[in-house]
Amino acid sequence: MDKIKSEYAVEVAELVKVFDKKKAVDGISFTIRTGTICGLLGPNGAGKTTTINMLATLLKPDAGTAKIFGYDVTKETQKVRQLIGLTGQYATIDESLTAMENLKIFARLLGFSRTDAKRKAEELLEEFSLTEAANRKVSMFSGGMRRRLDLAASLLASPPLIFLDEPTTGLDPRTRAQMWQTIRTLVKNGSTILLTTQYLDEADQLADDIVVINKGKVVAHDTPAGLKRSVSASSLQLTVKNPDCAPKAAQITERVLGGKAQVSEAAEVTIPLADTAKLADVLVKLKEMEIDIAAINVREPSLDEVFFALTGDKKEAV
Protein backbone atom coordinates (compact mmCIF):
# COMPACT_ATOMS: atom_id res chain seq x y z
CA MET A 1 0.00 0.00 0.00
CA ASP A 2 1.15 3.48 -0.83
CA LYS A 3 -0.14 5.06 2.33
CA ILE A 4 2.30 6.55 4.75
CA LYS A 5 1.79 6.54 8.45
CA SER A 6 0.67 9.95 9.59
CA GLU A 7 2.12 11.13 12.88
CA TYR A 8 -0.85 13.39 13.39
CA ALA A 9 -4.44 12.29 13.58
CA VAL A 10 -5.58 15.88 13.19
CA GLU A 11 -3.80 18.83 11.61
CA VAL A 12 -5.71 22.08 11.56
CA ALA A 13 -4.31 25.22 9.98
CA GLU A 14 -5.91 28.66 9.99
CA LEU A 15 -9.41 27.23 9.99
CA VAL A 16 -12.21 29.79 9.60
CA LYS A 17 -16.00 29.49 9.74
CA VAL A 18 -18.25 32.51 9.34
CA PHE A 19 -21.95 32.52 10.24
CA ASP A 20 -23.81 35.61 9.02
CA LYS A 21 -20.68 37.77 9.06
CA LYS A 22 -19.82 36.56 12.57
CA LYS A 23 -16.58 34.57 12.79
CA ALA A 24 -17.52 31.54 14.89
CA VAL A 25 -14.07 30.05 14.23
CA ASP A 26 -11.40 32.58 13.51
CA GLY A 27 -8.12 31.11 12.24
CA ILE A 28 -7.66 28.11 14.52
CA SER A 29 -4.51 25.99 14.19
CA PHE A 30 -3.53 22.95 16.23
CA THR A 31 -2.44 19.34 15.85
CA ILE A 32 -3.27 16.12 17.64
CA ARG A 33 -0.74 13.29 17.71
CA THR A 34 -2.06 9.84 16.84
CA GLY A 35 -3.02 7.85 19.93
CA THR A 36 -3.55 10.76 22.28
CA ILE A 37 -6.51 12.55 23.83
CA CYS A 38 -6.89 16.21 23.07
CA GLY A 39 -9.26 18.34 25.12
CA LEU A 40 -10.88 21.30 23.41
CA LEU A 41 -11.78 23.78 26.09
CA GLY A 42 -13.60 27.06 25.94
CA PRO A 43 -16.57 28.99 27.27
CA ASN A 44 -20.03 28.74 25.66
CA GLY A 45 -19.99 29.99 22.11
CA ALA A 46 -16.22 29.75 21.81
CA GLY A 47 -16.52 27.71 18.61
CA LYS A 48 -15.85 24.19 19.89
CA THR A 49 -18.81 22.52 18.24
CA THR A 50 -18.27 24.46 15.04
CA THR A 51 -14.64 23.28 14.93
CA ILE A 52 -15.63 19.65 15.52
CA ASN A 53 -18.35 19.88 12.88
CA MET A 54 -15.82 21.05 10.32
CA LEU A 55 -13.43 18.24 11.22
CA ALA A 56 -16.27 15.71 11.06
CA THR A 57 -17.20 16.93 7.52
CA LEU A 58 -20.59 18.31 8.59
CA LEU A 59 -19.63 21.90 7.83
CA LYS A 60 -17.45 23.27 5.07
CA PRO A 61 -14.69 25.55 6.33
CA ASP A 62 -14.70 29.06 4.83
CA ALA A 63 -10.91 29.20 4.89
CA GLY A 64 -7.93 27.23 6.09
CA THR A 65 -7.28 23.51 5.95
CA ALA A 66 -8.00 20.53 8.15
CA LYS A 67 -6.48 17.10 7.68
CA ILE A 68 -7.49 13.85 9.31
CA PHE A 69 -4.64 11.31 9.21
CA GLY A 70 -3.29 13.32 6.31
CA TYR A 71 -6.56 13.39 4.35
CA ASP A 72 -8.08 16.77 3.58
CA VAL A 73 -11.60 17.13 4.97
CA THR A 74 -12.89 19.04 1.95
CA LYS A 75 -11.11 17.12 -0.82
CA GLU A 76 -11.09 13.60 0.57
CA THR A 77 -14.34 13.79 2.47
CA GLN A 78 -15.42 10.17 2.00
CA LYS A 79 -12.03 8.88 3.13
CA VAL A 80 -12.20 11.04 6.22
CA ARG A 81 -15.69 9.72 6.95
CA GLN A 82 -14.32 6.18 7.01
CA LEU A 83 -11.88 7.15 9.75
CA ILE A 84 -14.02 9.06 12.19
CA GLY A 85 -16.73 8.47 14.74
CA LEU A 86 -18.81 11.41 15.93
CA THR A 87 -20.69 11.79 19.16
CA GLY A 88 -22.24 15.20 18.82
CA GLN A 89 -23.27 17.63 21.52
CA TYR A 90 -26.88 16.59 20.96
CA ALA A 91 -27.59 12.88 20.70
CA THR A 92 -27.58 11.88 17.05
CA ILE A 93 -29.93 8.93 17.28
CA ASP A 94 -33.46 8.31 16.14
CA GLU A 95 -35.96 8.98 18.92
CA SER A 96 -38.78 7.06 17.31
CA LEU A 97 -36.82 3.82 16.91
CA THR A 98 -35.46 1.39 19.49
CA ALA A 99 -31.82 1.26 20.54
CA MET A 100 -31.32 -1.99 18.67
CA GLU A 101 -32.94 -0.67 15.48
CA ASN A 102 -30.82 2.46 15.63
CA LEU A 103 -27.58 0.53 15.90
CA LYS A 104 -28.59 -2.02 13.27
CA ILE A 105 -29.43 0.68 10.75
CA PHE A 106 -26.16 2.52 11.35
CA ALA A 107 -24.26 -0.76 11.08
CA ARG A 108 -26.00 -1.67 7.81
CA LEU A 109 -25.14 1.73 6.41
CA LEU A 110 -21.51 1.08 7.35
CA GLY A 111 -21.55 -2.06 5.25
CA PHE A 112 -22.13 -4.76 7.88
CA SER A 113 -24.10 -7.79 6.74
CA ARG A 114 -27.45 -8.37 8.42
CA THR A 115 -26.08 -10.93 10.87
CA ASP A 116 -22.90 -8.98 11.57
CA ALA A 117 -24.94 -5.84 12.20
CA LYS A 118 -27.07 -7.65 14.75
CA ARG A 119 -24.04 -9.23 16.43
CA LYS A 120 -22.12 -5.96 16.61
CA ALA A 121 -25.17 -4.08 17.92
CA GLU A 122 -25.72 -6.68 20.63
CA GLU A 123 -22.06 -6.54 21.56
CA LEU A 124 -22.07 -2.76 21.93
CA LEU A 125 -25.36 -2.68 23.83
CA GLU A 126 -23.84 -5.19 26.22
CA GLU A 127 -20.69 -3.12 26.64
CA PHE A 128 -22.66 -0.01 27.42
CA SER A 129 -25.07 -1.83 29.76
CA LEU A 130 -28.04 -1.21 27.49
CA THR A 131 -29.00 -4.80 26.76
CA GLU A 132 -32.17 -4.58 28.84
CA ALA A 133 -33.25 -1.42 27.07
CA ALA A 134 -32.35 -2.74 23.62
CA ASN A 135 -35.93 -3.00 22.42
CA ARG A 136 -37.25 0.16 23.99
CA LYS A 137 -37.79 3.34 22.02
CA VAL A 138 -35.03 5.88 22.49
CA SER A 139 -37.63 8.55 23.31
CA MET A 140 -38.08 6.76 26.63
CA PHE A 141 -34.36 6.76 27.43
CA SER A 142 -32.77 8.85 30.16
CA GLY A 143 -30.10 11.39 29.23
CA GLY A 144 -27.31 9.08 30.35
CA MET A 145 -28.67 6.16 28.34
CA ARG A 146 -28.90 8.33 25.23
CA ARG A 147 -25.30 9.47 25.64
CA ARG A 148 -24.14 5.87 25.97
CA LEU A 149 -26.13 4.74 22.97
CA ASP A 150 -24.80 7.67 20.98
CA LEU A 151 -21.23 6.76 21.83
CA ALA A 152 -21.95 3.11 21.04
CA ALA A 153 -23.19 4.19 17.61
CA SER A 154 -19.96 6.11 16.99
CA LEU A 155 -17.91 3.02 17.75
CA LEU A 156 -19.65 0.67 15.30
CA ALA A 157 -16.95 1.10 12.68
CA SER A 158 -14.10 1.01 15.25
CA PRO A 159 -12.82 4.34 13.95
CA PRO A 160 -9.25 5.41 14.67
CA LEU A 161 -10.38 8.97 15.43
CA ILE A 162 -13.33 9.78 17.66
CA PHE A 163 -14.90 13.19 18.23
CA LEU A 164 -16.73 13.59 21.51
CA ASP A 165 -18.58 16.86 21.91
CA GLU A 166 -19.30 17.24 25.62
CA PRO A 167 -19.55 13.49 26.24
CA THR A 168 -20.30 13.78 29.95
CA THR A 169 -22.54 16.83 30.14
CA GLY A 170 -25.56 15.95 32.23
CA LEU A 171 -24.24 12.59 33.44
CA ASP A 172 -24.27 11.58 37.09
CA PRO A 173 -20.86 11.07 38.73
CA ARG A 174 -20.93 7.29 38.41
CA THR A 175 -21.90 7.29 34.74
CA ARG A 176 -19.32 9.98 34.16
CA ALA A 177 -16.59 7.84 35.69
CA GLN A 178 -17.69 4.96 33.45
CA MET A 179 -17.49 7.24 30.43
CA TRP A 180 -13.95 8.23 31.39
CA GLN A 181 -13.04 4.57 31.70
CA THR A 182 -14.49 3.89 28.27
CA ILE A 183 -12.52 6.78 26.79
CA ARG A 184 -9.29 5.52 28.33
CA THR A 185 -9.90 2.03 27.00
CA LEU A 186 -10.54 3.40 23.53
CA VAL A 187 -7.20 5.15 23.56
CA LYS A 188 -5.46 2.06 24.88
CA ASN A 189 -6.89 0.16 21.92
CA GLY A 190 -5.33 2.64 19.54
CA SER A 191 -7.92 5.36 18.98
CA THR A 192 -7.22 9.06 18.98
CA ILE A 193 -9.79 11.25 20.71
CA LEU A 194 -10.77 14.88 20.43
CA LEU A 195 -13.16 15.84 23.18
CA THR A 196 -14.73 19.08 24.24
CA THR A 197 -15.86 19.60 27.77
CA GLN A 198 -17.19 22.18 30.16
CA TYR A 199 -15.54 20.39 33.08
CA LEU A 200 -11.97 21.39 33.62
CA ASP A 201 -11.22 18.47 35.90
CA GLU A 202 -12.32 16.20 33.08
CA ALA A 203 -9.78 17.69 30.68
CA ASP A 204 -7.22 17.51 33.47
CA GLN A 205 -7.97 13.83 34.10
CA LEU A 206 -8.16 12.64 30.51
CA ALA A 207 -6.36 14.88 28.09
CA ASP A 208 -2.72 14.61 27.04
CA ASP A 209 -3.02 18.04 25.47
CA ILE A 210 -5.42 20.87 25.94
CA VAL A 211 -6.37 23.47 23.37
CA VAL A 212 -8.11 26.43 24.95
CA ILE A 213 -10.20 28.48 22.54
CA ASN A 214 -12.05 31.69 23.12
CA LYS A 215 -14.14 33.66 20.65
CA GLY A 216 -12.98 31.43 17.83
CA LYS A 217 -9.25 31.80 18.52
CA VAL A 218 -6.73 29.49 20.15
CA VAL A 219 -5.52 31.13 23.34
CA ALA A 220 -3.38 28.25 24.63
CA HIS A 221 -2.17 24.82 23.57
CA ASP A 222 -0.24 22.82 26.12
CA THR A 223 -0.31 19.82 28.43
CA PRO A 224 -2.56 20.20 31.49
CA ALA A 225 0.54 20.53 33.70
CA GLY A 226 2.15 23.03 31.36
CA LEU A 227 -0.99 25.14 31.29
CA LYS A 228 -1.13 25.28 35.03
CA ARG A 229 2.54 26.17 35.25
CA SER A 230 2.11 28.96 32.72
CA VAL A 231 -0.38 30.76 34.88
CA SER A 232 1.15 30.59 38.35
CA ALA A 233 3.62 28.52 40.32
CA SER A 234 2.72 25.64 42.58
CA SER A 235 2.48 26.13 46.28
CA LEU A 236 3.64 24.17 49.30
CA GLN A 237 1.24 23.35 52.10
CA LEU A 238 2.51 22.16 55.50
CA THR A 239 0.55 21.12 58.54
CA VAL A 240 2.56 20.96 61.73
CA LYS A 241 1.78 18.57 64.55
CA ASN A 242 1.96 21.17 67.27
CA PRO A 243 -0.09 24.22 66.21
CA ASP A 244 2.09 26.48 68.37
CA CYS A 245 5.02 25.83 66.09
CA ALA A 246 3.20 27.06 62.99
CA PRO A 247 4.56 30.63 63.00
CA LYS A 248 8.08 29.33 63.43
CA ALA A 249 7.61 26.88 60.59
CA ALA A 250 6.39 29.76 58.47
CA GLN A 251 9.55 31.72 59.22
CA ILE A 252 11.75 28.81 58.24
CA THR A 253 9.98 28.20 54.94
CA GLU A 254 10.18 31.90 54.15
CA ARG A 255 13.89 31.88 54.76
CA VAL A 256 14.51 28.84 52.54
CA LEU A 257 12.08 29.51 49.71
CA GLY A 258 11.79 33.26 49.72
CA GLY A 259 8.33 34.73 49.33
CA LYS A 260 5.56 35.18 51.84
CA ALA A 261 4.08 32.34 53.88
CA GLN A 262 0.52 32.32 55.15
CA VAL A 263 -0.63 30.55 58.29
CA SER A 264 -4.21 29.36 58.43
CA GLU A 265 -6.28 28.79 61.56
CA ALA A 266 -5.81 25.07 61.23
CA ALA A 267 -2.07 25.62 61.63
CA GLU A 268 -1.51 25.13 57.91
CA VAL A 269 1.37 26.96 56.30
CA THR A 270 1.05 27.86 52.62
CA ILE A 271 3.85 29.36 50.54
CA PRO A 272 4.59 29.63 46.79
CA LEU A 273 6.99 26.95 45.61
CA ALA A 274 8.88 28.04 42.52
CA ASP A 275 11.58 25.38 42.68
CA THR A 276 10.57 21.91 43.81
CA ALA A 277 14.22 21.00 44.45
CA LYS A 278 14.23 23.27 47.49
CA LEU A 279 11.60 21.11 49.13
CA ALA A 280 14.25 18.88 50.68
CA ASP A 281 16.01 21.90 52.21
CA VAL A 282 12.79 22.95 53.88
CA LEU A 283 12.29 19.52 55.38
CA VAL A 284 15.89 19.33 56.63
CA LYS A 285 15.66 22.75 58.27
CA LEU A 286 12.37 21.88 59.95
CA LYS A 287 13.86 18.66 61.28
CA GLU A 288 16.84 20.57 62.67
CA MET A 289 14.48 22.85 64.56
CA GLU A 290 12.56 19.79 65.77
CA ILE A 291 9.25 20.78 64.21
CA ASP A 292 7.18 17.69 63.40
CA ILE A 293 5.07 17.71 60.29
CA ALA A 294 1.62 16.11 60.14
CA ALA A 295 0.99 16.57 56.45
CA ILE A 296 2.77 17.96 53.44
CA ASN A 297 1.28 18.80 50.11
CA VAL A 298 2.47 20.43 46.90
CA ARG A 299 -0.56 21.94 45.24
CA GLU A 300 -0.64 22.87 41.57
CA PRO A 301 -2.89 25.73 40.56
CA SER A 302 -6.30 24.44 39.47
CA LEU A 303 -7.24 24.40 35.81
CA ASP A 304 -10.14 26.66 36.69
CA GLU A 305 -7.70 29.39 37.61
CA VAL A 306 -5.88 28.83 34.33
CA PHE A 307 -9.12 28.87 32.40
CA PHE A 308 -10.33 32.12 33.84
CA ALA A 309 -6.94 33.70 33.42
CA LEU A 310 -6.86 32.70 29.73
CA THR A 311 -10.42 33.36 28.65
CA GLY A 312 -10.56 36.62 30.59
CA ASP A 313 -13.72 38.63 30.88
CA LYS A 314 -16.37 36.42 32.39
CA LYS A 315 -18.99 39.12 31.96
CA GLU A 316 -19.34 38.63 28.24
CA ALA A 317 -21.82 35.81 28.12
CA VAL A 318 -22.45 34.35 24.68
Place this chain on the structure above:
Amino acid sequence: MTNTAIIPAHKRDLKNHVGFGTAVKNTFTFTYRALLKVAHNPESLLDVTLMPILFTLMFTYLFGGAISGDITSYLPIIIPGILIQTCVTSCGNAGSQLREDIDKSVFNRFKSMPIARISPLAGVLTADLLRYAIAGAVVFTVGAAIGYRPGFLNVIACIGFMMFVGWCLSWLFAFVALTAKSVSSASIYGMLIMFPLTFLSNAHVPTETMPKAVRYFAEYINPVSKAITAAHEILGNGAISTDFWLALIGSLAIFIVFVPLTLWAYKRNA
Protein backbone atom coordinates in the same frame (compact mmCIF):
# COMPACT_ATOMS: atom_id res chain seq x y z
CA MET B 1 -15.05 -2.39 26.99
CA THR B 2 -13.48 -5.25 25.17
CA ASN B 3 -9.91 -4.89 24.08
CA THR B 4 -10.24 -5.11 20.36
CA ALA B 5 -7.35 -3.28 18.82
CA ILE B 6 -8.36 -0.62 16.35
CA ILE B 7 -6.94 -0.80 12.86
CA PRO B 8 -4.77 2.29 12.40
CA ALA B 9 -5.62 4.74 9.63
CA HIS B 10 -2.63 3.95 7.44
CA LYS B 11 -3.51 0.24 7.32
CA ARG B 12 -7.01 0.86 6.00
CA ASP B 13 -8.03 0.65 2.41
CA LEU B 14 -9.94 3.85 1.74
CA LYS B 15 -11.92 5.05 -1.24
CA ASN B 16 -12.97 8.60 -1.85
CA HIS B 17 -16.16 7.72 -3.70
CA VAL B 18 -19.23 5.64 -3.02
CA GLY B 19 -19.90 2.96 -5.61
CA PHE B 20 -23.28 2.39 -7.25
CA GLY B 21 -23.80 -0.90 -5.41
CA THR B 22 -23.24 0.78 -2.05
CA ALA B 23 -25.61 3.58 -3.00
CA VAL B 24 -28.35 1.07 -3.78
CA LYS B 25 -27.69 -0.82 -0.54
CA ASN B 26 -27.76 2.41 1.47
CA THR B 27 -31.02 3.37 -0.21
CA PHE B 28 -32.64 0.11 0.83
CA THR B 29 -31.43 0.59 4.39
CA PHE B 30 -33.12 3.98 4.43
CA THR B 31 -36.25 2.42 2.94
CA TYR B 32 -36.19 -0.13 5.73
CA ARG B 33 -35.78 2.67 8.25
CA ALA B 34 -38.76 4.57 6.87
CA LEU B 35 -40.90 1.42 6.99
CA LEU B 36 -39.80 0.74 10.57
CA LYS B 37 -41.00 4.20 11.47
CA VAL B 38 -44.37 3.47 9.92
CA ALA B 39 -44.53 0.22 11.88
CA HIS B 40 -43.88 2.13 15.10
CA ASN B 41 -46.44 4.76 14.21
CA PRO B 42 -49.23 3.18 12.11
CA GLU B 43 -51.24 6.39 12.40
CA SER B 44 -49.02 7.85 9.72
CA LEU B 45 -50.88 5.58 7.30
CA LEU B 46 -54.25 7.21 7.96
CA ASP B 47 -53.96 9.42 4.90
CA VAL B 48 -53.74 6.36 2.66
CA THR B 49 -56.32 4.28 4.51
CA LEU B 50 -59.06 6.17 6.31
CA MET B 51 -58.92 9.22 4.07
CA PRO B 52 -59.65 7.45 0.78
CA ILE B 53 -62.39 5.40 2.45
CA LEU B 54 -63.99 8.58 3.72
CA PHE B 55 -63.64 10.39 0.41
CA THR B 56 -65.01 7.51 -1.60
CA LEU B 57 -68.08 7.12 0.59
CA MET B 58 -68.67 10.85 0.86
CA PHE B 59 -68.38 11.63 -2.81
CA THR B 60 -70.31 8.57 -3.89
CA TYR B 61 -73.29 9.10 -1.63
CA LEU B 62 -73.30 12.91 -1.73
CA PHE B 63 -72.71 13.58 -5.41
CA GLY B 64 -73.30 10.23 -7.06
CA GLY B 65 -76.97 10.84 -7.66
CA ALA B 66 -76.58 14.47 -8.66
CA ILE B 67 -73.75 13.97 -11.12
CA SER B 68 -74.41 10.63 -12.75
CA GLY B 69 -78.03 9.98 -11.97
CA ASP B 70 -77.31 7.02 -9.78
CA ILE B 71 -74.51 5.69 -7.65
CA THR B 72 -73.50 2.72 -9.76
CA SER B 73 -72.79 4.82 -12.82
CA TYR B 74 -70.84 7.37 -10.73
CA LEU B 75 -68.42 4.75 -9.36
CA PRO B 76 -66.32 4.44 -12.55
CA ILE B 77 -65.76 8.21 -12.43
CA ILE B 78 -65.05 8.63 -8.77
CA ILE B 79 -62.93 5.54 -8.00
CA PRO B 80 -60.04 6.36 -10.37
CA GLY B 81 -60.41 9.97 -9.23
CA ILE B 82 -60.06 9.12 -5.57
CA LEU B 83 -57.18 6.78 -6.37
CA ILE B 84 -55.14 9.46 -8.12
CA GLN B 85 -56.17 12.09 -5.59
CA THR B 86 -54.97 9.95 -2.70
CA CYS B 87 -51.79 9.26 -4.53
CA VAL B 88 -51.14 12.95 -5.20
CA THR B 89 -51.98 13.96 -1.63
CA SER B 90 -49.69 11.35 -0.12
CA CYS B 91 -46.90 12.41 -2.47
CA GLY B 92 -46.18 15.26 -0.10
CA ASN B 93 -45.45 12.81 2.69
CA ALA B 94 -41.95 11.92 1.58
CA GLY B 95 -40.96 15.56 1.39
CA SER B 96 -42.08 16.47 4.87
CA GLN B 97 -40.62 13.24 6.24
CA LEU B 98 -37.29 14.13 4.74
CA ARG B 99 -37.48 17.69 5.91
CA GLU B 100 -38.19 16.56 9.45
CA ASP B 101 -35.25 14.17 9.32
CA ILE B 102 -32.84 16.80 8.11
CA ASP B 103 -33.87 19.20 10.84
CA LYS B 104 -33.16 16.56 13.48
CA SER B 105 -29.74 15.92 14.90
CA VAL B 106 -29.73 12.26 13.80
CA PHE B 107 -29.00 13.57 10.35
CA ASN B 108 -25.61 14.78 11.53
CA ARG B 109 -24.67 11.18 12.10
CA PHE B 110 -25.71 10.19 8.59
CA LYS B 111 -23.71 13.09 7.20
CA SER B 112 -20.59 12.02 9.04
CA MET B 113 -20.84 8.46 7.70
CA PRO B 114 -19.31 7.15 4.47
CA ILE B 115 -22.64 6.62 2.72
CA ALA B 116 -24.08 7.74 -0.61
CA ARG B 117 -25.49 11.20 -0.05
CA ILE B 118 -28.55 10.60 -2.16
CA SER B 119 -29.56 7.50 -0.19
CA PRO B 120 -31.60 9.11 2.63
CA LEU B 121 -33.62 10.92 -0.03
CA ALA B 122 -34.04 7.94 -2.34
CA GLY B 123 -34.83 5.66 0.60
CA VAL B 124 -37.73 7.77 1.84
CA LEU B 125 -39.14 8.12 -1.66
CA THR B 126 -38.89 4.40 -2.28
CA ALA B 127 -40.65 3.60 0.99
CA ASP B 128 -43.54 5.69 -0.27
CA LEU B 129 -44.19 3.16 -3.01
CA LEU B 130 -45.64 0.97 -0.29
CA ARG B 131 -47.98 3.78 0.76
CA TYR B 132 -49.30 4.09 -2.79
CA ALA B 133 -49.84 0.35 -2.96
CA ILE B 134 -51.76 0.44 0.30
CA ALA B 135 -53.83 3.39 -0.93
CA GLY B 136 -54.64 1.47 -4.12
CA ALA B 137 -55.66 -1.66 -2.25
CA VAL B 138 -57.87 0.35 0.11
CA VAL B 139 -59.61 2.30 -2.63
CA PHE B 140 -60.42 -0.78 -4.69
CA THR B 141 -61.58 -2.73 -1.66
CA VAL B 142 -64.03 0.01 -0.75
CA GLY B 143 -65.05 0.24 -4.39
CA ALA B 144 -65.70 -3.48 -4.53
CA ALA B 145 -67.71 -3.31 -1.34
CA ILE B 146 -70.10 -0.73 -2.80
CA GLY B 147 -70.39 -2.39 -6.15
CA TYR B 148 -67.46 -1.39 -8.37
CA ARG B 149 -65.69 -4.52 -9.69
CA PRO B 150 -63.39 -4.09 -12.67
CA GLY B 151 -61.20 -7.10 -13.51
CA PHE B 152 -58.44 -8.05 -11.11
CA LEU B 153 -55.64 -7.61 -13.66
CA ASN B 154 -56.98 -4.17 -14.59
CA VAL B 155 -56.84 -3.20 -10.93
CA ILE B 156 -53.27 -4.40 -10.56
CA ALA B 157 -52.22 -2.57 -13.72
CA CYS B 158 -53.94 0.56 -12.51
CA ILE B 159 -52.24 0.46 -9.11
CA GLY B 160 -48.88 -0.07 -10.78
CA PHE B 161 -49.49 2.91 -13.05
CA MET B 162 -50.51 5.03 -10.08
CA MET B 163 -47.41 4.02 -8.09
CA PHE B 164 -45.23 5.16 -10.95
CA VAL B 165 -47.00 8.50 -11.31
CA GLY B 166 -46.94 9.06 -7.56
CA TRP B 167 -43.26 8.24 -7.27
CA CYS B 168 -42.35 10.68 -10.04
CA LEU B 169 -44.52 13.42 -8.57
CA SER B 170 -43.07 12.93 -5.09
CA TRP B 171 -39.75 14.34 -6.31
CA LEU B 172 -41.51 17.62 -7.01
CA PHE B 173 -42.93 17.72 -3.50
CA ALA B 174 -39.58 16.73 -2.05
CA PHE B 175 -38.06 19.71 -3.82
CA VAL B 176 -40.71 22.01 -2.37
CA ALA B 177 -40.20 20.58 1.11
CA LEU B 178 -36.45 20.99 0.90
CA THR B 179 -36.57 24.59 -0.26
CA ALA B 180 -39.25 25.65 2.26
CA LYS B 181 -38.16 27.28 5.49
CA SER B 182 -39.80 24.76 7.81
CA VAL B 183 -41.85 21.57 7.89
CA SER B 184 -45.11 23.45 8.36
CA SER B 185 -44.53 25.89 5.52
CA ALA B 186 -43.53 22.91 3.38
CA SER B 187 -46.90 21.26 3.95
CA ILE B 188 -48.72 24.49 3.13
CA TYR B 189 -46.86 24.83 -0.17
CA GLY B 190 -47.60 21.17 -0.79
CA MET B 191 -51.33 21.82 -0.37
CA LEU B 192 -51.19 24.85 -2.62
CA ILE B 193 -49.92 22.59 -5.37
CA MET B 194 -52.08 19.60 -4.55
CA PHE B 195 -55.51 21.23 -4.40
CA PRO B 196 -55.61 22.82 -7.84
CA LEU B 197 -54.09 19.67 -9.32
CA THR B 198 -56.69 17.37 -7.85
CA PHE B 199 -59.81 19.53 -7.85
CA LEU B 200 -59.31 21.33 -11.16
CA SER B 201 -59.45 17.98 -12.87
CA ASN B 202 -61.89 15.28 -13.82
CA ALA B 203 -61.21 13.51 -10.54
CA HIS B 204 -64.61 14.12 -9.01
CA VAL B 205 -66.86 15.57 -11.66
CA PRO B 206 -66.97 15.53 -15.45
CA THR B 207 -65.37 18.67 -16.87
CA GLU B 208 -68.21 19.66 -19.22
CA THR B 209 -69.90 22.03 -16.79
CA MET B 210 -66.74 23.90 -15.75
CA PRO B 211 -66.05 27.52 -16.81
CA LYS B 212 -64.07 27.69 -20.02
CA ALA B 213 -60.64 28.51 -18.63
CA VAL B 214 -60.90 25.98 -15.84
CA ARG B 215 -62.17 23.38 -18.25
CA TYR B 216 -59.27 24.02 -20.58
CA PHE B 217 -56.82 23.56 -17.74
CA ALA B 218 -58.60 20.48 -16.43
CA GLU B 219 -58.80 18.80 -19.81
CA TYR B 220 -55.66 19.77 -21.63
CA ILE B 221 -53.02 20.91 -19.17
CA ASN B 222 -53.50 19.24 -15.82
CA PRO B 223 -51.41 16.06 -15.86
CA VAL B 224 -53.58 14.67 -13.07
CA SER B 225 -56.55 14.65 -15.46
CA LYS B 226 -54.51 12.70 -17.96
CA ALA B 227 -53.61 10.19 -15.26
CA ILE B 228 -57.23 9.86 -14.23
CA THR B 229 -58.44 9.36 -17.78
CA ALA B 230 -55.72 6.79 -18.26
CA ALA B 231 -56.72 4.99 -15.06
CA HIS B 232 -60.30 5.21 -16.19
CA GLU B 233 -59.53 3.45 -19.42
CA ILE B 234 -57.29 0.81 -17.90
CA LEU B 235 -60.09 -0.06 -15.52
CA GLY B 236 -62.87 0.19 -18.08
CA ASN B 237 -61.55 -1.94 -20.88
CA GLY B 238 -57.86 -2.50 -20.14
CA ALA B 239 -56.98 -0.04 -22.88
CA ILE B 240 -53.73 1.87 -23.05
CA SER B 241 -54.84 5.24 -24.40
CA THR B 242 -53.02 8.38 -25.53
CA ASP B 243 -53.73 9.82 -22.10
CA PHE B 244 -51.80 6.95 -20.57
CA TRP B 245 -48.73 7.83 -22.60
CA LEU B 246 -49.19 11.53 -21.94
CA ALA B 247 -49.47 10.93 -18.20
CA LEU B 248 -46.44 8.67 -18.30
CA ILE B 249 -44.38 11.17 -20.27
CA GLY B 250 -45.58 14.02 -18.05
CA SER B 251 -44.58 12.12 -14.92
CA LEU B 252 -41.22 11.22 -16.42
CA ALA B 253 -40.67 14.85 -17.37
CA ILE B 254 -41.38 15.94 -13.79
CA PHE B 255 -39.03 13.23 -12.58
CA ILE B 256 -36.24 14.27 -14.94
CA VAL B 257 -36.57 17.95 -14.11
CA PHE B 258 -36.93 17.56 -10.38
CA VAL B 259 -34.34 14.90 -9.61
CA PRO B 260 -31.43 17.28 -10.15
CA LEU B 261 -33.32 20.18 -8.56
CA THR B 262 -34.21 18.10 -5.52
CA LEU B 263 -30.66 16.83 -5.25
CA TRP B 264 -29.37 20.36 -5.43
CA ALA B 265 -31.77 21.56 -2.72
CA TYR B 266 -30.94 18.52 -0.64
CA LYS B 267 -27.19 19.01 -0.84
CA ARG B 268 -27.56 22.66 0.04
CA ASN B 269 -29.59 21.68 3.09
CA ALA B 270 -27.91 18.55 4.23
